[in-house]
Amino acid sequence: IAHQPNDVIRKIVLTIDTMNPTVKNVEYAVRGPIVQRAMQVEKELREGVKKPFTEVIKANIGDAHAMGQKPITFFRQVLALCSYPELLNENMFPEDAKNRARRILQACGGSSVGAYSASQGIDCVRQDVARYIERRDGGVPCDPDNVYLTTGASDGIVTMLKLLVCGEGASRTGVMISIPQYPLYSAALAELGAVQVNYYLNEEKCWSMDLSELERSLAEARKHCNPKALCIINPGNPTGQVQSRQCIEDVIRFAAKERLFLMADEVYQDNVYAEGCQFHSFKKVLFELGPEYSDNVELASFHSTSKCYMGECGFRGGYMEVINMDPEVQAQLSKLVSVRLCPPVPGQVLMDLVVNSPQPGEPSYTTFMKERTATLSLLAEKAKLTEQILNTVPGITCNPVQGAMYSFPNISLPEKSIKEAKALGQAPDMFYCMKLLEETGICLVPGSGFGQKDGTYHFRMTILPPTDKLKILLAKVKEFHQKFTQQYS
Amino acid sequence: IAHQPNDVIRKIVLTIDTMNPTVKNVEYAVRGPIVQRAMQVEKELREGVKKPFTEVIKANIGDAHAMGQKPITFFRQVLALCSYPELLNENMFPEDAKNRARRILQACGGSSVGAYSASQGIDCVRQDVARYIERRDGGVPCDPDNVYLTTGASDGIVTMLKLLVCGEGASRTGVMISIPQYPLYSAALAELGAVQVNYYLNEEKCWSMDLSELERSLAEARKHCNPKALCIINPGNPTGQVQSRQCIEDVIRFAAKERLFLMADEVYQDNVYAEGCQFHSFKKVLFELGPEYSDNVELASFHSTSKCYMGECGFRGGYMEVINMDPEVQAQLSKLVSVRLCPPVPGQVLMDLVVNSPQPGEPSYTTFMKERTATLSLLAEKAKLTEQILNTVPGITCNPVQGAMYSFPNISLPEKSIKEAKALGQAPDMFYCMKLLEETGICLVPGSGFGQKDGTYHFRMTILPPTDKLKILLAKVKEFHQKFTQQYS
Ligand SMILES: Cc1ncc(COP(=O)(O)O)c(C=O)c1O
Numbered sequence: 001i002a003h004q005p006n007d008v009i010r011k012i013v014l015t016i017d018t019m020n021p022t023v024k025n026v027e028y029a030v031r032g033p034i035v036q037r038a039m040q041v042e043k044e045l046r047e048g049v050k051k052p053f054t055e056v057i058k059a060n061i062g063d064a065h066a067m068g069q070k071p072i073t074f075f076r077q078v079l080a081l082c083s084y085p086e087l088l089n090e091n092m093f094p095e096d097a098k099n100r101a102r103r104i105l106q107a108c109g110g111s112s113v114g115a116y117s118a119s120q121g122i123d124c125v126r127q128d129v130a131r132y133i134e135r136r137d138g139g140v141p142c143d144p145d146n147v148y149l150t151t152g153a154s155d156g157i158v159t160m161l162k163l164l165v166c167g168e169g170a171s172r173t174g175v176m177i178s179i180p181q182y183p184l185y186s187a188a189l190a191e192l193g194a195v196q197v198n199y200y201l202n203e204e205k206c207w208s209m210d211l212s213e214l215e216r217s218l219a220e221a222r223k224h225c226n227p228k229a230l231c232i233i234n235p236g237n238p239t240g241q242v243q244s245r246q247c248i249e250d251v252i253r254f255a256a257k258e259r260l261f262l263m264a265d266e267v268y269q270d271n272v273y274a275e276g277c278q279f280h281s282f283k284k285v286l287f288e289l290g291p292e293y294s295d296n297v298e299l300a301s302f303h304s305t306s307k308c309y310m311g312e313c314g315f316r317g318g319y320m321e322v323i324n325m326d327p328e329v330q331a332q333l334s335k336l337v338s339v340r341l342c343p344p345v346p347g348q349v350l351m352d353l354v355v356n357s358p359q360p361g362e363p364s365y366t367t368f369m370k371e372r373t374a375t376l377s378l379l380a381e382k383a384k385l386t387e388q389i390l391n392t393v394p395g396i397t398c399n400p401v402q403g404a405m406y407s408f409p410n411i412s413l414p415e416k417s418i419k420e421a422k423a424l425g426q427a428p429d430m431f432y433c434m435k436l437l438e439e440t441g442i443c444l445v446p447g448s449g450f451g452q453k454d455g456t457y458h459f460r461m462t463i464l465p466p467t468d469k470l471k472i473l474l475a476k477v478k479e480f481h482q483k484f485t486q487q488y489s
Numbered sequence: 490i491a492h493q494p495n496d497v498i499r500k501i502v503l504t505i506d507t508m509n510p511t512v513k514n515v516e517y518a519v520r521g522p523i524v525q526r527a528m529q530v531e532k533e534l535r536e537g538v539k540k541p542f543t544e545v546i547k548a549n550i551g552d553a554h555a556m557g558q559k560p561i562t563f564f565r566q567v568l569a570l571c572s573y574p575e576l577l578n579e580n581m582f583p584e585d586a587k588n589r590a591r592r593i594l595q596a597c598g599g600s601s602v603g604a605y606s607a608s609q610g611i612d613c614v615r616q617d618v619a620r621y622i623e624r625r626d627g628g629v630p631c632d633p634d635n636v637y638l639t640t641g642a643s644d645g646i647v648t649m650l651k652l653l654v655c656g657e658g659a660s661r662t663g664v665m666i667s668i669p670q671y672p673l674y675s676a677a678l679a680e681l682g683a684v685q686v687n688y689y690l691n692e693e694k695c696w697s698m699d700l701s702e703l704e705r706s707l708a709e710a711r712k713h714c715n716p717k718a719l720c721i722i723n724p725g726n727p728t729g730q731v732q733s734r735q736c737i738e739d740v741i742r743f744a745a746k747e748r749l750f751l752m753a754d755e756v757y758q759d760n761v762y763a764e765g766c767q768f769h770s771f772k773k774v775l776f777e778l779g780p781e782y783s784d785n786v787e788l789a790s791f792h793s794t795s796k797c798y799m800g801e802c803g804f805r806g807g808y809m810e811v812i813n814m815d816p817e818v819q820a821q822l823s824k825l826v827s828v829r830l831c832p833p834v835p836g837q838v839l840m841d842l843v844v845n846s847p848q849p850g851e852p853s854y855t856t857f858m859k860e861r862t863a864t865l866s867l868l869a870e871k872a873k874l875t876e877q878i879l880n881t882v883p884g885i886t887c888n889p890v891q892g893a894m895y896s897f898p899n900i901s902l903p904e905k906s907i908k909e910a911k912a913l914g915q916a917p918d919m920f921y922c923m924k925l926l927e928e929t930g931i932c933l934v935p936g937s938g939f940g941q942k943d944g945t946y947h948f949r950m951t952i953l954p955p956t957d958k959l960k961i962l963l964a965k966v967k968e969f970h971q972k973f974t975q976q977y978s
């Protein structure tokens with residue numbers, strides 16, 4: 001008998017047709033095809049393939065350490081002490097680092113970071129988070145019982161969405177998200193089978209939120225689903241804006257009036273660069289609006305160890321605070337998080353250090369402040385640089401990078417390039433970014449991965465590469481854009 | 490106007506009635522009401538409340554470090570070095586620890602464990618996992634592309650189930666799980682809206698799997714759902730059995746014949762104590778059965794840093810290997826894991842050390858082997874001790890603890906206690922365990938939290954407490970059981 005091809009005799013249970021269809025609907029641009037191609041290109045370079053460039057410069061993901069940012073010394077000292085407590089007997093570490101490590105170890109089962117913690121997170125860490133939030137918000141009280149430590153902010157966001165989403169047909173839960181958005185949101189909503197309700201940020205007004213647009217979006221959504229929640233990212237990813245206090249007030253009043261659960265993604269709360277801009281937490285503004293709001297509006301806010309000045313993405317630390325959550329629902333939340341046992345303890349340790357950093361008078365204070373300030377100043381400088389250079393390119397228009405770590409410039413693409421892209425079945429800005437990668441080695445993410453107004457095109461780039469590389473990157477983008485425009489005109 | 494009570498004027502979006510109903514169906518006994526009560530009791534003791542005991546002894550969760558087990562020195566040295574690479578310049582660490590740390594750091598973005606890794610896990614770690622699996626399985630090949638690092642085994646298991654589960658009504662996905670089970674499975678299935686298909690382990694034959702029972706269970710399930718997967722935990726939690734090679738063969742043939750996707754939870758693969766017992770990985774047996782099976786049967790197997798001799802639960806390290814997975818589905822899996830960015834990097838480091846531990850000739854080898862052997866021998870001793878003492882109690886029958894970390898003895902409960910429990914709306918073994926906790930300070934988990942044959946009652950206890958405490962615990966259980974039996978007879 002002739003040997004039958006494998007796929008005929010194989011009896012596979014799990015195929016693309018039998019698998020969970022909601023998973024198939026998930027998209028995640030930040031690690032999508034362009035990044036996969038970039039990794040191939042890097043491999044080709046290593047293998048000696050000739051290219052018009054010698055290295056790939058990645059500006060596709062907000063991964064500070066990968067881009068050369070150095071960790072905060074104090075944080076890493078405490079982590080080393082917690083990992084290997086024998087080091088507590090050495091003289092090489094400052095006393096405050098040792099004290100922090102001792103305190104955390106004491107709060108761990110068997111004094112080991114290798115024990116499972118409480119599912120909600122280590123008690124003393126949650127207490128420290130609560131005190132941090134109170135300081136940050138000018139004394140608005142925070143109950144540690146409302147704080148949940150998480151596996152990065154991603155985990156907290158997905159968990160909250162999981163609680164919210166249900167229903168079928170016209171009563172399916174709708175969740176309002178900004179467009180452009182961070183694609184975790186669309187991915188999680190697709191996976192949960194929720195309705196993604198888009199509201200557009202106002203590019204003309206520096207990516208601010210617009211009350212009339214929120215109203216339009218909600219009214220539209222109510223025709224076919226049950227909108228229950230409104231997500232805000234502030235400072236914004238991918239758009240780099242910092243929302244004004246007024247705007248946040250408007251959003252809270254809107255949520256109260258329309259009975260929407262607020263989800264405030266505030267992972268970039270220390271990343272504010274532009275003059276006149278300031279970070280206002282949704283919680284603080286909520287409480288300043290008075291009891292009519294602060295007693296009624298439900299809010300979950302998210303923070304992470306991955307961004308700000310620490311950029312410790314690999315540790316997967318984070319927290320969420322829930323406000324005005326129904327106690328019965330909160331009991332369900334506590335049960336739900338217990339299934340995964342606990343968030344990674346080293347990430348919890350790091351979160352603790354972020355919210356309980358060295359204080360004036362402690363031996364590590366000076367170094368800590370120097371490192372923190374240096375990192376944030378450098379980011380502010382690169383934010384400015386990025387905006388300035390991009391705006392010198394004819395056909396590229398770029399809002400100021402007020403905060404976060406990204407620029408999301410508008411690019412005009414020649415009609416011919418749009419046609420060619422479409423003929424290839426590609427989004428025009430994907431076509432553009434792929435060409436950019438192949439010709440210059442620069443890896444950006446097309447705007448279509450984040451969502452954008454129909455007929456507009458963008459890319460997202462991080463401001464994280466070291467200044468010298470960032471300058472090269474910007475110069476190459478400039479040159480490429482001009483060449484591309486010519487070629488397709 | 491009189492002040493209205495808060496719950497009248499509050500306009501809450503998310504209530505127990507409007508929240509996701511599948512979340513409400515989730516149960517998780519290992520951290521359920523009995524554990525919450527135990528924590529209260531501990532607090533009461535601290536506050537000076539008089540009790541018939543002075544401390545709570547917890548045997549409710551497989552958390553080795555919390556029970557006093559010491560971490561492996563080498564692992565923690567490498568973790569400290571990776572956290573704070575300045576330590577590479579110190580003389581206090583052995584060269585092999587430094588080399589491991591250097592190699593891992595080199596594989597991290599920006600040479601920092603604070604960078605996001607590839608979503609599937611760090612390349613070199615996946616390669617080390619693949620080589621470990623090959624050694625373990627006597628040379629059966631393992632492709633690193635089929636290895637996914639995870640946030641503990643929990644994450645891998647939930648991710649695989651997420652891929653598998655879909656459909657409504659009679660075509661809803663059914664997943665076969667052993668009863669008694671580890672409640673992560675029932676919780677995840679409830680959350681995903683899948684049908685939990687129970688097959689009972691054979692308590693009379695030391696909790697082995699029984700082909701006729703698998704057949705019964707499957708035939709039953711096919712009447713009302715679409716069974717697609719079969720989950721096995723070996724060595725078993727909560728039941729402590731180690732399946733024989735014959736039994737594993739039978740299960741694989743069954744899965745092949747019935748077209749079921751196999752999920753092998755092998756997190757206790759080093760925890761085998763009983764003479765004549767040996768760990769056989771499902772993968773190895775699958776390949777030994779020849780290409781008819783090894784080319785066709787789909788298998789996902791799971792491992793973790795949380796168990797075995799390391800017990801590093803807090804780091805949330807783990808991996809899964811997928812075999813014979815449809816390439817299109819695997820692409821979907823890779824996409825899905827990218828949404829959460831990456832598993833915690835310190836957990837990945839730890840997983841690497843587990844699969845790439847010190848080798849003969851390396852400076853850390855002797856200490857490593859001494860520590861590993863000591864831990865495993867102590868566990869073997871405690872397994873024996875637990876079985877022996879429990880079997881001296883009239884009304885308690887206990888299978889040998891062949892492996893894993895648990896005993897799941899059968900307890901006979903007097904009719905009167907069963908009636909009283911039911912009158913209180915409690916499972917009879919919950920009633921028993923609650924009384925045990927209140928009277929002796931011992932925290933066990935009732936069998937009903939894991940599932941058991943109707944009309945039988947059990948509790949699960951870990952063998953992890955230090956030997957002296959374990960002896961106290963067993964003596965107290967013995968005394969309590971006799972008193973309880975008397976009281977309700
Ligand atoms: C807006 C926003 N939210 C959440 C996250 C998730 O971060 P993590 O899960 O690393 O905390 C990111 C990461 O880039 C982000 O930009």
Ligand SMILES: Cc1ncc(COP(=O)(O)O)c(C=O)c1O
Nearest residue numbers: 551641642643671722726793795
């Ligand atoms: C059988 C089994 N599988 C999976 C897990 C999950 O372990 P982790 O997520 O800590 O790796 C456990 C934990 O006790 C277990 O007993």
